[in-house]
Amino acid sequence: MKKCSKCQIEKEVKFFNTRNSKTDKLQSYCKKCAKEDRSKRYLLDRENAIANQRRINIFNKYGITEKEYNTMLELQNGKCAICGSKEIKRKGAKYFNIDHCHKSNKVRGLLCHNCNIVLGKIEDSKEWLKQALIYLS
Numbered sequence: 001m002k003k004c005s006k007c008q009i010e011k012e013v014k015f016f017n018t019r020n021s022k023t024d025k026l027q028s029y030c031k032k033c034a035k036e037d038r039s040k041r042y043l044l045d046r047e048n049a050i051a052n053q054r055r056i057n058i059f060n061k062y063g064i065t066e067k068e069y070n071t072m073l074e075l076q077n078g079k080c081a082i083c084g085s086k087e088i089k090r091k092g093a094k095y096f097n098i099d100h101c102h103k104s105n106k107v108r109g110l111l112c113h114n115c116n117i118v119l120g121k122i123e124d125s126k127e128w129l130k131q132a133l134i135y136l137s
Contacts, residue, residue, distance in 0.1 A: 002016055002024070002026060004033055005029060006029045006033035007030065007033050009030070015030045015032070016029075016030055017031055054066075054095075058098060061098075062098050062105075063105070064098070064107055072107075073096065073110055076109065080096065081108070081110055082119075083114070089113045090112075093113060097110065097113060098110060099119065101124070102124065
């Protein structure tokens with residue numbers, strides 16, 4: 001049994017998260033109080049929390065930092081790497097899509113929503129693109 005330092009209720013240890021820095025290896029707040037605390041902090045600084053989560057997500061998914069994303073955007077003059085549009089073309093979106101090769105996971109560039117969707121639909125097929133160009137001629 002352990003007493004939560006926030007709600008002051010004594011609870012079983014299974015209701016506490018682990019914390020290696022503590023002598024008893026348990027967080028001082030119970031899971032319920034810890035969740036409430038995280039929710040309050042998130043609401044107070046929502047924009048920063050969203051930006052931080054985006055940084056984590058692009059690094060975990062694509063292996064690039066926010067600085068590398070910004071450098072790519074600068075090298076592309078703030079435009080889509082395919083169509084050259086400065087518009088993201090997706091309602092509510094703030095950032096260009098990070099295009100990558102699904103075989104090698106190598107990042108290729110930043111694309112507007114429409115160009116990213118087209119590449120996804122054709123599954124990066126150069127042969128399909130050649131056939132489409134013949135069809136459009």
